[in-house]
Amino acid sequence: MRPLSRRAALALGAAGAALAFIGLGRRASAAAKEAADMIAKFTGGKTAEQGKISIELPEIAENGNTVPLSISVDGSMTSDNYVSEALVVADGNPNPGVATFQFSPLSGKAEASTRIRLATTQNIIVVARTSKGEFFTNQKLVKVTIGGCGG
Amino acid sequence: MAEKPRLKLPKEAKKGEIIEIKTLLPHIMESGQRKDKDGKPIPRKIINKFVCEFNGKAVFVASLEPAIAANPYMQFHATVEESGTFKFSWTDDDGVIITAEETITVT
Numbered sequence: 001m002r003p004l005s006r007r008a009a010l011a012l013g014a015a016g017a018a019l020a021f022i023g024l025g026r027r028a029s030a031a032a033k034e035a036a037d038m039i040a041k042f043t044g045g046k047t048a049e050q051g052k053i054s055i056e057l058p059e060i061a062e063n064g065n066t067v068p069l070s071i072s073v074d075g076s077m078t079s080d081n082y083v084s085e086a087l088v089v090a091d092g093n094p095n096p097g098v099a100t101f102q103f104s105p106l107s108g109k110a111e112a113s114t115r116i117r118l119a120t121t122q123n124i125i126v127v128a129r130t131s132k133g134e135f136f137t138n139q140k141l142v143k144v145t146i147g148g149c150g151g
Numbered sequence: 152m153a154e155k156p157r158l159k160l161p162k163e164a165k166k167g168e169i170i171e172i173k174t175l176l177p178h179i180m181e182s183g184q185r186k187d188k189d190g191k192p193i194p195r196k197i198i199n200k201f202v203c204e205f206n207g208k209a210v211f212v213a214s215l216e217p218a219i220a221a222n223p224y225m226q227f228h229a230t231v232e233e234s235g236t237f238k239f240s241w242t243d244d245d246g247v248i249i250t251a252e253e254t255i256t257v258t
Contacts, residue, residue: 027198061211065220065221066220066221067220070226077230090218094184094215095216097177097216097218098216098218098219099213099214099215099216099218099219100213100214101211101212101213102206102209102211102212102213102214103211103225104209104210104211104231105230106205106208106209106229107210107211107227107228107229107230108169108170108228108229108230109169109197109228110223111227111228112211112213112226112227113224113225113226113227114213114219114220114223114224114225114226115220115222115223115224116218116219116220117182117217117218117219117220118218148220
């Protein structure tokens with residue numbers, strides 16, 4: 001076979017990169033859809049109201065292997081009305097589920113902190129449920145320099 | 152065998168006080184996404200559930216996914232109305248349950 005000309009090699013490279021990009025794009029949107037499905041399952045199809053939740057995350061996570069995450073849901077924690085559950089999803093991970101926290105009136109505060117893995121730059125979405133069946137949501141974008149899902 | 156969990160909470164508190172509890176369990180949290188050097192996927196092995204109880208009542212429960220980083224760290228709160236014992240448990244994918252306890256004096 002005739003060796004590739006410089007121009008042809010460049011064109012091939014560009015085509016390859018474009019293909020890879022399309023592949024990534026498709027994967028990301030599939031994860032986002034899965035995340036949306038998880039949220040719909042959690043709320044039972046109800047619309048969650050924006051707000052009442054604060055999410056603490058670094059703006060830029062240099063290492064996706066361990067990213068500190070704190071969530072805090074503003075609400076009463078009395079035995080007849082409390083924040084009962086919070087779902088955390090990451091819409092760009094291979095599996096969007098991160099954690100579900102269940103609180104009780106004994107928790108005192110609907111707050112939790114942990115460390116999470118993030119494959120790429122993506123949104124962290126938190127949906128909280130109260131014992132009265134109300135839903136609240138909030139989300140935060142986190143930029144990830146080095147993904148944390150291994151290869 | 153699993154290593155000992157680390158706990159951080161006050162030994163004493165006032166009645167009705169909201170205390171902060173920090174826990175960490177040394178664990179690999181193998182996500183199931185990684186491949187070994189022969190390209191074979193490494194099977195998932197994570198702590199999938201964490202439970203904190205006080206005097207037998209659930210305080211805080213977390214269902215965990217592979218997106219939780221290695222050595223799962225949990226920080227949360229508890230309201231204490233009486234002296235008693237906090238029980239913590241971590242459930243591994245392989246069914247092993249690691250437990251720890253800590254008492255608190257409430258005045």
